[in-house]
Amino acid sequence: MNFETLGEHVTDSYIFKGSKQMPFLAPRGIFIAKNHLFVSDTGRNRVFIWKDLPTSEYQEPDIVLGQSDVSETGRNSGGEISASTLHYPSGIWSDGKIVIVCDAWNHRVLIWHQIPLKNGLPADVVLGQPNFNSNLPNVDGIGNDPSAQTLNWPYGVFSDGKSLWIADTGNRRILIYNEIPKTNFKTADNVIGKTDFMTRDYENNEPIWPYSVKVNANRQIVVADTQFYRNLIWNNADEAFTKPADVIVGQMDFDACGQNQFGLFPSSKSLNWTYDACFYKGGLLVNDTGNSRILWFETIPNSNNEEATAVIGKRDFKTGSENKETLNGTSSSLYWPFSIVTQDNKLIIADTGNHRVVITRLKF
DSSP, X not given: OOGGGGOTTEEEEEEEOOOSSSOOSSOOEEEEXXXXXXXXXXXXXXEEEESSOOOSSOXXXXXXXBSSSTTOOOGGGGSOOOTTBOSSEEEEXXXXXXXXXXXXXXXXXXXXXXXXXXXXXXXXXXXXXXXXXXXXXXXXXXXXXXXXXXXXXEEEEEESSSSEEEEEGGGTEEEEESSOOOSTTOOOSEEESSSSTTOOXXXXXXXXXXXXXXXXXXXXXXXXXXXXXXXXXXXXXXXXXXXXXXXXXXXXXXXXXXXXXXXXXXXXXXXXXXXXXXXXXXXXXXXXXXXXXXXXXXXXXXXXXXXXXXXXXXXXXXXXXXXGGGTTOSTTSOOSOOEXXXXXXXXXXXXXXXXXXXXXXXXX
16 A cells, blocks of 8 residues: 555554455454454454454454354355354444444344454344344334334444444434343334334435444534435434434535535545544544545534545545546555544554555544
């Protein structure tokens, strides 16, 4: 990789490709907690755990979830769905003890209440399904209404160590559990984006395709609303159940839905297939996936369509994915990064289109 393409706001960058025996294939989910690195190796239906942040291009994982070892890659481990299998895992959250994984194409979320100590360890709890052997969307299949217990393509998950937020993407909503569940098929306590748990229809002022959700210490919430090319911010988590978002990043108003705001090129305000965001210090990092870049807002935006302070991954705000850096391949720069996470001043990027993770140090 030509690390100069990341720009002047980062330094000490390197790439990580996972197991040398069977490297990453389109890793979408990434998280770090207490220096443990968690990666959803989405294309190979498994989650890797490293007890310490890797510092070389390849390093064998300490634990594999969803498969018996690093050589196995089948959907649901090549067999029937169980508490030990995964199909297209995406979002991850951990506090270094509990591990929570969005098992997206099994339409469920799995919880391990202790860090697994061996490969393929069964999950302790399943959400979205009545048991570990079922995996239809909303339990009864496509076309059926959701409930406070069901899920449909859950891609994003977050916790503050007590409460749990799930981006129930296919149902166009965020589910909230006041406590991290310890029993299967737990009923959610509240919902963001819908007036009740049974509604599937949506309005433009609601999350249209919420892919990730993050909550900071001040109880502000940011949701990557992919389908309308925007991020939604609520300044008070307790108000998010009853009102639209306070701020829109990437669009002028709730009805605006233009890819790069219908521009030929991106700008300091526009987004294209945004899949994640991350609170950092007093500001916000927004993962602008379709433009293969990350936007930095020095302070959390307090009005719609604010300009970003800086860009990571492109030489300027007007450069997107389809530019001269990608004419002869994408590996020289970021390409369709799906998720980001920070630890101290490190930024860790799931560089999904390049089948790798990029680890760098922020200079903000």
